[in-house]
Amino acid sequence: MSILDDLAATIEARKGADPDTSWTAKLLAKGPEKCAEKFGEEAIEAIIEATKGDRDRLTSEAADVLYHLLVMLAARDVSLAQVLAELERREGTSGIAEKASRG
Template structure:
């Protein structure tokens, strides 16, 4: 297994948003569409993850969870919220 982290994903999303055109990058296209487009896609992916979970389709659940996390990264980028902020909120909730 690789050492890839959520913070690596955040950097990749930022790089694609800053350097790629919407015609050549799904990430750039989603970002250019704005928060409503990106959030709608996040919701669609979340629903697919829910369906996989209740269907007990673990292989598809992992695939859909990856889509959820990717699309969440784009939504967070548009909002100017970092994964560090999200992790901080989780740590507070877990009293860490």
């Protein structure tokens, strides 16, 4: 298993945890909309760091983005495996052709 698989499994396990003892459970308890909002905030922070050029800060923010993406997906019962399967389905397909297929 990769670290992302491990993280996704931990997030899934925290769905039923006490929100007072788990940050992940607290986020999930606030609902999918709040999880999506938090993901957006973290993505913006990563964008800011990318434009500044500080690799260490960008690395840290990118880790936050990945974590919050997995939380947002879990809030909507979308698994990392489903996302990876979609990426695998697209492998070898031109990005232009893939976008055109979405209509």
